[in-house]
Amino acid sequence: MTYAVGIDLGTTNSVVSVFRRGVVQTIAIDGRSTMPSVVSVREDGSILVGSAAKSRLLLDPANTVASAKRFMGNRHKFYNVAGKSLSPVDIGSMVLKRIVESTRIALGEEIRDAVITVPAYFTDAQREDTRRAGEQAGLNVLRLIPEPTAAAIAYGLDKGKDQTIMVYDLGGGTFDVSILRVQGNRFEVKGVGGNTNLGGDDFDRTIINWASEQFKIQTGIDLQSDNSRLGIIARQRLKDAAETAKIELSVSDSATIAIPDCLGHALELELSISEYNNLIAPLLQRTVNCMKSVLQDARLQPEDIDRVILVGGSTKNRAVREIVAREIKEPYTSDRVDEVVAHGAAIAAANLSLPDEVSLDVLDVTAHSLGISMLNYKEELVFKPIVPRQTTYPCKRGIIGYTNRPLQNEIDIPVFRGENTDPNYNDYLGILSLPVSPPQSEIVPVAAIFDLDADGIIHFTAVQLPPGSQSASIIENARENKGLVDLNAVEALIKSGEAQTKMAQINSK
Template sequence: MGIAIGIDLGTTNSAVSVVRPTGVPEVLRNKEGDTITPSVVLFQSFGGADEPLVGEQAKRQAAAFPEDVVQYVKRFIGDPTWRFDASSGTQYSAEEVSAIILKRLKEDAELALGEEVTDAVITVPAYFDDARRTATAHAGQIAGLNVLRVLNEPTAAALSYGVEADANGTVLVYDLGGGTFDVTILKIDGTSFEVLATDGDRNLGGFDFDNALMEYLNSRLVEEGAPDCLDDSSLTAALREKAEYAKKALSTVPKTNVQFSAEGHHYRVPLTREEFEECTLSLLNRTEEVIADVLKAAELTWADIDKVLLVGGSTRMPAVRALVERISGKSPELDINPDEAVALGAAVQATLAGDVEVSTEQVGSKATIEGFLGGSVQISDVTSQALGIILYDAEGATFNHVVIPRNTKVPCTHEQNTRTLLDGQNALDIQVTQGEDRDPELVTVVGTGELSLPAYPKGAPLKVIYAYDVDQTVRVEVIDLTANASLGSFNIERVANLRPEEVEEAQRKIGGMEVN
């Protein structure tokens, strides 16, 4: 058996890690020598065949070749309509682009370890729905990995923190990455990690802070006589790069100069940290609202929170730390690397889930996972999305009925009584949803299924049993209450995800591709 790795597949950056035979979790360096790989793909065509370039070199060419570069694909994972049209004429789904990034990470890990990598745990935002989780697992399969588990990012960070420090207590994880944001509250007791509540915003991250700063800088440049950069894809890409650099600079210094060239003219825009924080204040306020919602869902106050973990590169912004300290009255923990914690925790989970031998001998002063060995780790998670079913009311109109509320502990089951609608009805069609709204138009149908029924009169009683496992996979069983017998069970057929034959086709497509 090959080595099991942990992968933080991020919106803007990704990382891969492993637990060494000594029991020490470690983030691996890529072939450029960096621990972080930008989640950017440049599609290059040679002789009609695509040879994608992944990482820092691809990111540097985004301004020169904006039409050939894919960034932030994580925001589209699980969207069956999204496609990228490469200049070669080949189309790529979000799963396939993600698989290209994962393939590069897998190859980098094999280069660093000198061994074949077969298994992986891949992390996702805690609030990701069924379609996005399944699509992430498919991306791993397409990349040639056996996906042991799709793990929530805050849980992974907590695992990493549990290795490094005395983590016992109630912990709030504030995870602001490049493209996503979520908040999770966990209760940690030794090797027990119990998630109490989670929520997030899939369209809030460093990318959005960059966008806000881009718009501000663009207005300043236009005032100086520059063209509107947002009307030109190359200038937009160049300005995005400048905005990102300025944002990072202002995390360590109070002011900076943004140098920009357009149409043969050079411009300089002085920028202060206060100006940046003012133009991004509404985004920061959105994170505060999510925190309040999660505390309410967990039925806790700040007085009940023992520690706060900041995860994700975007938490390096001083305004984030200031916000957390202001609303909580607590200083965030410093014993955690916001860029590496998720990947390290994924490696811990991969080691626990895989058939991996780890020494229990302490080596040097580095923390090991010795205390996590022997099957003692317990991770209790919750549903990040409400699970429901489409029903008919007395007038025949459809509505969404929540079966399993958000933040219910998993695994779990729920029973729902229903009746046949027609005389001689010969089938029961089931549409499973994720979302809390009663209006079917405002929730997501994640899967459908059908079971045959006996020819009973209208109103025959049925019982539908829903099972939700730790990977948030849904299984449905229908009981005929007239005959007191099971009519059968099935896994929900996911409408937003690739079919098995499509995954196999994508494996052949990406597997034979040279990724640099």
């Protein structure tokens, strides 16, 4: 039998699991349950992925890439590695290929289908790039599932207990918080929030900055601005030492940062747990703000949460547990906190590939509002959400646009992602171009359909409304509903052949 796998494609480490014979199993890679999400290219063009690549961060940092997940969705980011130009999608694909190869050997069968997890706060572009990385690795990506939802599935499946769960997921590069209502094996997400640039890497950076400042005081050398080969190697050694100190401080009250040769000087510093907690306090406060925001969106109070689940390697930090306990309640930490997301993904994969074996119902919500800019009654441009954040998906919403000059062949609508009423403070996604065919001398209405699929990826369709009473009623209904379209009426026009659907594309800057 061929099994679908669940993959937690992480910033720092990745994990793959499979659900078979009623049990979730983590597949070891290089003898470990987690594999570093690191890629290194040798001068001869050969590629190393995982532990072997991570070991080359010290030997050849210029040709080794880590934490590429942070740049998913950035179509302008490229790594120049050993004469190759690699995008974050390419790096993610290489990591996934290594995972697939190792899993195939471990299970003795071909691996084709997979569910891949993404941060709940990932944007449409970041999700799309994650899917592309999976497809580039030869995978049939059954579904992209938010990491906190996967963790809740792993924790709550077959518990037979109705409960409201908050998942606090702090990994190497991203932070998510989700609230889910669990009823049997039905997982309904009530609210999500997070930050795709907040995680263990930032904890490391606070230690690196502190140690660099101490080193500068002692030697007068600015380690952070030395871009020579020795300077780059010294910074990588300091990063490794900082990560080791962070891990040690999860169980000890102090840690030593020692580098015998750092640009010709010995670096030896003692970092206490109180100093460390002061360094990371602003980062932890950002997670508190997210928790409060999601509670507000879900219209819940801390006492309404039955259980807080900690997920991700960075939650091993004692200060994390303390702040969650103070703000919400004493959290629950899995014995295999690094693997729980992949376990949930494996269960979801089994549900999609073998629904008779695993019964599961998951309802996720959007993390961001998607909408357009439009003129209000004061003739001011304002942001109009079409798909508001915390909307359950898959879903469809539509608006109507109009030509404003004779023989106009398309309607252009600026599209944004964000929550501010002023579109200038939101993320500009581009111009949604709605084709008009054939161009006409009179005003032509065109419906723009925002279609959010099961992976949280947005698709656009344009529907040119024909003249006639049916279109008139659709337009009048839209005016009464702040521009939102009655999709059932539009679908009826399409089925009757009176209206045709057309591709509508976002043209980015």
